[in-house]
Amino acid sequence: MGTVSVANKDINVSLAEKKPRVVFVLGGPGSGKGTQCANIVEHFHYTHLSAGDLLRAEIKSGSENGTMIQNMIKEGKIVPSEVTIKLLQKAMLESDNDKFLIDGFPRNEENRAAFEAVTKIEPEFVLFFNCPEEEMEKRLLSRNQGREDDNIETIRKRFNVFLESSLPVIEHYKAKEKVREIEAAKPIGEVFEAVKVVFTPKAEKVVA
Ligand SMILES: Nc1ncnc2c1ncn2[C@@H]1O[C@H](COP(=O)(O)OP(=O)(O)O)[C@@H](O)[C@H]1O
Numbered sequence: 001m002g003t004v005s006v007a008n009k010d011i012n013v014s015l016a017e018k019k020p021r022v023v024f025v026l027g028g029p030g031s032g033k034g035t036q037c038a039n040i041v042e043h044f045h046y047t048h049l050s051a052g053d054l055l056r057a058e059i060k061s062g063s064e065n066g067t068m069i070q071n072m073i074k075e076g077k078i079v080p081s082e083v084t085i086k087l088l089q090k091a092m093l094e095s096d097n098d099k100f101l102i103d104g105f106p107r108n109e110e111n112r113a114a115f116e117a118v119t120k121i122e123p124e125f126v127l128f129f130n131c132p133e134e135e136m137e138k139r140l141l142s143r144n145q146g147r148e149d150d151n152i153e154t155i156r157k158r159f160n161v162f163l164e165s166s167l168p169v170i171e172h173y174k175a176k177e178k179v180r181e182i183e184a185a186k187p188i189g190e191v192f193e194a195v196k197v198v199f200t201p202k203a204e205k206v207v208a
Pocket residue numbers: 027028029030031032033034035036139140142143144184185186187188189191
């Protein structure tokens with residue numbers, strides 16, 4: 001159960017039985033997805049799955065896909081869905097939790113359509129951190145996590161990929177009224193106040 005060796009079909013059967021509740025967390029590079037996910041985990045007991053973190057762990061593990069993933073990340077390109085979806089499925093199956101924040105996925109239409117087709121999971125909603133490029137650039141250049149893609153050349157490529165490939169995914173979910181948009185160019189605490197409103201059940205919001 002939940003091991004890497006089980007066939008794909010079995011992974012999907014087990015995942016369907018688990019009926020995970022999923023929130024997609026989207027926004028440009030440096031918009032604060034990871035930072036706010038950490039706050040959400042603490043307050044609302046979700047499990048945080050960052051697609052980028054899972055891909056970076058895959059490189060470190062010495063997997064056969066490692067070199068390909070590393071090259072794609074350095075160029076700011078989006079890794080083929082098959083690879084990322086397998087990592088997300090495995091992480092959801094191995095977790096005891098049934099509530100997940102999927103951060104940085106789906107990043108293009110291929111990601112979105114493949115995840116839907118393979119897992120049959122529809123997100124409860126999509127949390128979208130809207131932030132001006134100028135602010136995101138400033139944050140990424142001072143992130144200091146030693147990431148190979150936090151240099152100005154790759155950052156520009158990531159911004160282009162975001163505009164061309166990721167914004168259409170957000171538009172897709174807007175048309176389904178699933179997007180909860182947050183103004184992200186504010187201090188971390190203020191952004192989290194807006195996030196809390198989204199995650200607090202409606203009945204609790206009317207407490208005087
Ligand atoms: N609201 C904010 N104001 C200022 N800096 C922020 C804010 N949110 C995050 N940061 C910082 O900006 C950088 C990018 O944040 P991160 O959460 O990693 O973004 P993302 O996952 O969307 O790329 C980090 O160094 C983080 O500490």
